[in-house]
Amino acid sequence: MKINGVIESRRDYPSPNPQVRLTEITYWSEGLRVKGLLAEPAIAGVYEGLLYLRGGMQGIGMVRPARIAQFASQGFVVFAPYYRGNRGGEGRDEFAGNDRFDAVNGVDVLKQFCQTHRIHIFAFSRGGIMALWTGILRYDITSIVTWSGVSNPKFTYEERIDMRRMMKRVIGGSPTKVPEAYNERSPIVEIKKLNVPVLIIHGKKDEHVGIQHAFLLEESLKAFDKHVETWYFNDFTHFFPASVNYKTVKGACNWMKLQKG
Secondary structure: OOOOOOEEEEEEEOOOOOOEEEEEEEEEEOOEEEEEEEEEEOOOOOOEEEEEEOOOEOOEOOOOHHHHHHHHOOOEEEEEEOOOOOOOOOOOOOOOOOOHHHHHHHHHHHHOOOOOOOEEEEEEOOHHHHHHHHHHHOOOOOEEEEEOOOOOHHHHHHHOHHHHHHHHHHHOOOOOOOHHHHHHHOHHHHHHHOOOOEEEEEEOOOOOOOHHHHHHHHHHHHHOOOOEEEEEEOOOOOOOOHHHHHHHHHHHHHHHHHOOO
């Protein structure tokens, strides 16, 4: 059945952590078969849900089993969509075009493995723009964490010369040529519809996703009196040192569990 969120198939996937069970899921999203990776704590229990939204584009920044197992070990059932056109999924990756619905529909996949209504979103890099759209388009999200997250694709075009050719191909041109296409991808234009707590994590020396993305999101949320918290790190880039990364993940997980919803 081509119903959004319906699981077409599943297969066991090798797990790097014996305390976490991994399953690759094929599900329906807007008439396409899309794939993603599910991580569940091996010990039975009632766990909150976490939609993990990856960064990158196509094969770059692909979901890493060890990463989502890390979140599952913090007491979450985790589902991480690959996005359409990746790892054998149908369609094509559109950098927050219609592929945003792969995240939106991924929530319905996740709910099939949770015994609680509490669903959080954790996003990294490009995943930030996907997370914000998911929070805008759904009314059943408990909280959002966006780490080094994109908030405006126009900024990405300006700061990432290495991505311009790809963005022109996928989006249809530059921000000057097709401004409406970039505006349609930016969740900032609809941010007043976002009604969940947001935690922004960002390194001020990030050269992949500039700190201006975080500042824009923070200012836009505050303009509508939304609940937003920020963890800014003066000395870090797009990638945090391993020890700090671990502490930040643990802190973010604790933050999510404390949010009401």
